[in-house]
Amino acid sequence: MRIAVHGAGGFTGRLTVAEVRRRGFTPVLVGRNEERLRRSAAAAGAWDAEVRVAGLAEGEALAAAFADCAAVINCAGPFTVLGQPVVRAALAARTHYLDTAGEEGFIREVLDGFHEEAVRAGVAVVPAMTDDGAPGDLIARLVAERVSAAAGLVPEVAEILVADLRGRGVASRGTARSMVAVSERAASERVVPERVVPEREVLGKDVPGPEMSRRGVVDGGGPSVVDTEEGPVDVEAFALPGAVTVPRHVRVRRVRTVIRAEVAALFAALTPDVVDSVPEIPDEAARAASRWLMLAEATGTGGGRARGWVTGSDAYGMTAVIAVEGARRLAEDGAPAGTLAPAQAFDPAGFLDQLTTHGVTWQVTPA
């Protein structure tokens, strides 16, 4: 099975190519720069892999590069700036699409803007297949099911908190560049506060669909501390993918997404000149030693609460594992056509169980 990796010349792209090869599939490296793609193939241990050169402005060439592949994994960020042409090319090629985007605004644009086209093309489009996007969405669904008042397709709860509780760990230059792109776009568009406040109120929708992530908003309040087994952690509101993915499959009045306050301060200090000083590829040993932790807490309409967490190491390596496992599932097991949050495309517990073979642990408990 051929899996196309767009942006394969970058850091996440290279890890994804290596993971495609490790799983026994055939990687096809796609991007704008042949030399970088070949260097990446070699570094990923895929010397003989096929390289297809196509720029973002060459829609037809990009679609042709994807056409005989079972899925495309897009790793070229900032997605806010670069992402949409790749989604369009995958749809033109009728190839399943996944990406490694962590940018909430882009994820919302994909989920809301490409649904009908994806249904017409008969393919699944699943953004946010990263170490935070997928585990955060899957565990949020599982805690929502635990306290839901409604049985059936769409759980119903009063509130969900999704917290990314990793500390100041490793980040690639590509991640830093993406954070800056998000702030620059927010500033240039003079984004109204509710578009950046990562809390969404979902009103009266019974079926999951694009409408559920488009709904309105709310106050910026909420506690600034999350209790964990290791003690209280200071947090700040931050637009994680879960702010848009969770309301796609849970009827919920309020979704709060937060990160550690110290990490929020680090992100806030990022400027274009600082980005250039961030190493392109994070230190290998630091990467292996780093840990990530996604926590979700649901409050039911009757006040009951459930909490769940997912934790693992090496966030970038895990992103590659998650994206490739997602591509395999779309290609081999199938999924409904349309734009889908991770928990709509995949069985949440089954997907998390699969990650345990990579050292991930997860649990859902009454809070």
Ligand SMILES: NC(=O)c1ccc[n+]([C@@H]2O[C@H](COP(=O)([O-])OP(=O)(O)OC[C@H]3O[C@@H](n4cnc5c(N)ncnc54)[C@H](OP(=O)(O)O)[C@@H]3O)[C@@H](O)[C@H]2O)c1
């Ligand atoms: N948890 C998360 O949210 C998470 C985890 C992992 C990755 N990510 C995201 O994945 C993205 C990639 O990260 P990274 O560290 O791999 O970055 P990177 O090493 O800088 O790679 C960026 C890729 O984008 C391509 N690219 C840049 N500008 C382009 C353009 N104008 N046209 C076509 N291709 C272009 C680059 O191509 P060249 O090789 O030709 O320069 C390269 O392949 C980032 O947005 C990052 O935030 C998110």
